[in-house]
Amino acid sequence: MSQLLSAQGLLAVVLWAALAVYGFSALWWVIEVAALSFRWDHNTEEVWGLDDIQVRVLTIDAEAVVQQTVNALPDGIVDVRVIAEADISIDGAEVHVVPEEFECTATNKGRAVEWARQNVDSDEEYLLYLDEDTIVTELTGLPDADFIQFTEKPIYTGSRLTYLCEVFRTGYQFEQLGFHRLSYPLYAWGGGFAIRRKIEAEIGWDVPTITEDTNLVWRAAREYDLTYQLVDSRFRNQAPPSLKAMLKQRRRWMSGTVGDDYLLPPLYRPLYFTRVVAWAFSPFVPFLALASYLLPGTAPGMELYTLLSTALLGILFVYMLFGLVAYRKHPFLWPVFLLLTPVAVVLHSIGALWGVVSPVTNFEVTEKVTPDTVEQANKLETGELDAHDGTGRLLRESDDEFEWGVFSDDD
Numbered sequence: 001m002s003q004l005l006s007a008q009g010l011l012a013v014v015l016w017a018a019l020a021v022y023g024f025s026a027l028w029w030v031i032e033v034a035a036l037s038f039r040w041d042h043n044t045e046e047v048w049g050l051d052d053i054q055v056r057v058l059t060i061d062a063e064a065v066v067q068q069t070v071n072a073l074p075d076g077i078v079d080v081r082v083i084a085e086a087d088i089s090i091d092g093a094e095v096h097v098v099p100e101e102f103e104c105t106a107t108n109k110g111r112a113v114e115w116a117r118q119n120v121d122s123d124e125e126y127l128l129y130l131d132e133d134t135i136v137t138e139l140t141g142l143p144d145a146d147f148i149q150f151t152e153k154p155i156y157t158g159s160r161l162t163y164l165c166e167v168f169r170t171g172y173q174f175e176q177l178g179f180h181r182l183s184y185p186l187y188a189w190g191g192g193f194a195i196r197r198k199i200e201a202e203i204g205w206d207v208p209t210i211t212e213d214t215n216l217v218w219r220a221a222r223e224y225d226l227t228y229q230l231v232d233s234r235f236r237n238q239a240p241p242s243l244k245a246m247l248k249q250r251r252r253w254m255s256g257t258v259g260d261d262y263l264l265p266p267l268y269r270p271l272y273f274t275r276v277v278a279w280a281f282s283p284f285v286p287f288l289a290l291a292s293y294l295l296p297g298t299a300p301g302m303e304l305y306t307l308l309s310t311a312l313l314g315i316l317f318v319y320m321l322f323g324l325v326a327y328r329k330h331p332f333l334w335p336v337f338l339l340l341t342p343v344a345v346v347l348h349s350i351g352a353l354w355g356v357v358s359p360v361t362n363f364e365v366t367e368k369v370t371p372d373t374v375e376q377a378n379k380l381e382t383g384e385l386d387a388h389d390g391t392g393r394l395l396r397e398s399d400d401e402f403e404w405g406v407f408s409d410d411d
Helices: 002-036 063-071 108-119 160-181 197-203 212-223 243-259 266-280 282-294 302-327 331-339 341-357 371-377
Strands: 053-058 080-084 094-097 126-131 147-152 192-196 228-235
Touching (some): 002 266, 002 302, 053 063, 053 108, 063 080, 108 212, 126 197, 147 160, 160 302, 192 212, 212 243, 243 266, 282 302, 302 331, 302 341
Parallel strands (some): 053 080, 053 126, 147 228
Antiparallel strands (some): 126 192, 147 192
C-alpha cells in the first residue's frame, strides 16, 4: 500500500512539474498579449522617411525570387542593395557579390552580412534587411527606434500542411506586441527588420551563429539601452513549400536559439527555458489533460490539475484563432482551421524537438519557389504579386479573396 501511495505521489510531482513548465510559458504569452501590448509607450508615428532607408536583400542566387522582392518595394526607396553569393542581375537594385576569399568567424548568411557591413557604403539612418522572398507591404516610413521589427504573414506556396502551421505560428507571434516593454526582445524575424546603421556598424555580425537575426538583437540589447518597436505591416514571405523544408527550418531556429542562450541575462533564463520546452514538447500537452481524466483522485489536487491542464490545452486553439484573425480569414473557415489545430501543433513542434535532441550547426537556406508558382497556387493574375499602389500595399489585402480554397483539394 505504501509503495502504491509513493508511486502516486511521484506521478503527481511529475505531472505538476510538466504542467508548471507549460503553464508558465502560456501565462507569459497571455501577459504579453493582454497586458504588455498596451501602447502607452509604444509610439509608431513615422519620423523617418523612405529616403532614410537603405534596403539590403540577402540571397545566394535566387534571381527570380529577389526580382519579385525588389519589384514590390515602394517607389520612394531608391537605395536598394542585393547581397548575393553569385553574380545575378536585378533591375532596380545594385548587386554586391560576396568574394569567395572573404573570411570571418561568421558563416553562411552571417558571413554575407558581415562582408556587407565592411564593404557596402550607406549614408542612410537605417538599414532595412529583407530575405530574398520578402514582399514589403504598407511601408511609408519608420518610427524612431533603434530596432524596428515588421510582422510577417507567410503566403501559401502549395503545401496546405505547412500553410496551416504558419497560420498557427503567426497567431503565437502576437506576443511580439509586448516585446517593446522588454529589455531583450525574445526573438527577431530576419526577413523584415530595420536597424540604425550606426548600431549595426558597431555590433557587427562576426559571430558563430545560425540565427544571426536574434543573435544581433540580443547582443545589441546587451550593449545598448536598445529601443524596440513593432510595426504590424504583415510583410508577405513564403510558407515553406514542403514539410521537409519546414522541419529543417524549425530545427535550425531551435538549434540557433539554444546555442545563443548565453547572451541572455539570468532573469530571462527561466522564461527562455520554459519557451523551449513548450515549443518542442507541446504535442504532449493533450496527454497532461488525458492523464488527469484517466487518473482522477489518484493524487492530491487532481481536480485542480484537470481544470488547469484542460485550460492549457485550450490555449493551443487560441493561438490558432489569433492566427486566423491576423490572416483575416472568413469566419466560415474558422472551424476548419480550429479542428486542424492538433495537426498544426504536432507538425510545428517536430522540427523544434529535432533541434533540441540533435542540434544542427550549419545554416541551410529554406527552399523557395518562383513567383510564378506562388501566383498559380493562389490563383493570382500574372504580375499581381508585386502590384502595389505606390506605398507597397498589395492590392489584394485579404486572404479571403484568393485563399478560400486552401483546404478544398488534396494536398
